[in-house]
Amino acid sequence: MNRFPEKQTAITGIGMSEISRGASKSALGLTIDAALAAIEDAGLSRDDIDGMATWPGDRGDGTGMSDVGIPALQDALRLELGWYSNASETAGQFGALFNAIGAIAAGYCRHVLLFRTMYEASARKTGFVNALNKPGDRVFGPFQWFAPYHAYAPVFQQAPMFNLYAHRSGMTDEQRAWIAVTQRKNAGLNPNAVFRDPITVDDFLASPVLCTPARLLDCDVHIDGSTAIILSHVDAAKETAHPVTRIEAVGCSMRYRNSWVQLEPFDIQCQPKVAEDMFNRTDLTIDDVDMGQLYNGFSFHTINWLENLGVCERYGAKDFIDGGHNIALDGAFPINTDGGAMSAGRMHAYGQVHEAVTQLRGDAGARQVPNDPKVAVMTTAGGPLAGAFILVRD
Amino acid sequence: MTETSEFPLRPLPALTKDTEAFWTGGKDGQLLIEQCDRCAYYIHPPTGFCPQCESRDTHFQPVSGKGRLLSFSINHRKWMPELPERYVLGIVTLAEQEEVRLVCNVVNCDPDAVEFDMPVKVLFEEQDGCWVPLFEPDGDAT
């Protein structure tokens, strides 16, 4: 048996609900749509699903950030499970997938249904949601250190990291714009993307500054929608409907201070060691990777990952992304080929997985990365949250 | 008076046995940082455990209140109607030990004059039993 058990697992099914800026269905209804689509895509039936995982699980707060957890979906689908787990204190959003690898390797289950449901577009119409804290709150947990300083939005709380990065790297707004511009171009080729009209560098520069250096067009876009993934034992994967897209290596470590304030390094976030750990679990190098589906809650996350994966050198992303050629669909390292969270919509890292599988199967249509791509890297997220994995079509 | 008097009430941290000293030291004008009795390492956030020498014996030490601005962001967005349009969120490294970082608002200063690595010093604003550390430019620093 290989000493890296992730290599025994493969993504066999993908499904996505309608993605919109205001759904006609409930969050649970969207989740069922995605789950049934993923099960069907894998060529499986409900009876085959014997594991479930999600990140971060039902928060019960109605903010839309995570309104559907395992109990609601398990009961709706009446699944019989050998293993299940949500995972919120883990290596970012992919922690649920990393746990599922362990469960499959341990023999608890063979086919795990993973899902991530966002209902923030609807929730934001009815309440003051997605804030770290509110006036009058007494704040517990990691965000208590930001509590008294009128830092209500994640973008403001993280902006000092971004500002230090911009300061040390010398990246200009004109250069950074190419993340947003390139992703929007990709979204124009994705019928499911919520923002599809092309934008220019000038549009980016006209986009309002929220908090220096971040602009509105540096941010992901809230949606209603659900993504589901079936992770299977590779032996079982061979019986499913599509070419096998196998997990090659994961980075799930935490060899740094898990703090949004004390994390080190501060400007490039906690990703370098996680990327290094991932590459230590494979013979592949970044030169073997055909594309990146890189987290982009904010464009700085994507920029940081480009450097921390070694796609370009430290503080070299400004030249690498300038003009957009290198990161375009036909570039040296295509990224976020569906438009990413900033244009396709904030599926919160699971949209990236859906897109990588679609690309590796050769099913991406007008936005298909050329030359028969076989290897994709996926990353999430920002600050002290960092996780990454490589997916390979053998 | 600080510039922040125009702000709405601040959300406040929930005080615990670990954090109460830090958030209330300002009533005596002191910035209190937990320090190891044995090796003098500053522990922040406070935990009662020294990660350097594993001692459980610690105390809250008044520090100089001086530091430098590691990074910052100038807010441009009216997140809610009561908030002023421009204010500064800062991350300060403490003079006594660089890896102790404090979140703050940088006050008594034109936001556009805030700079990386700027020397700053602490001041406090009391609200509801909590003495919130803020920082302002340290004109005495060289």
Ligand SMILES: [Zn+2]
């Ligand atoms: Zn000590």
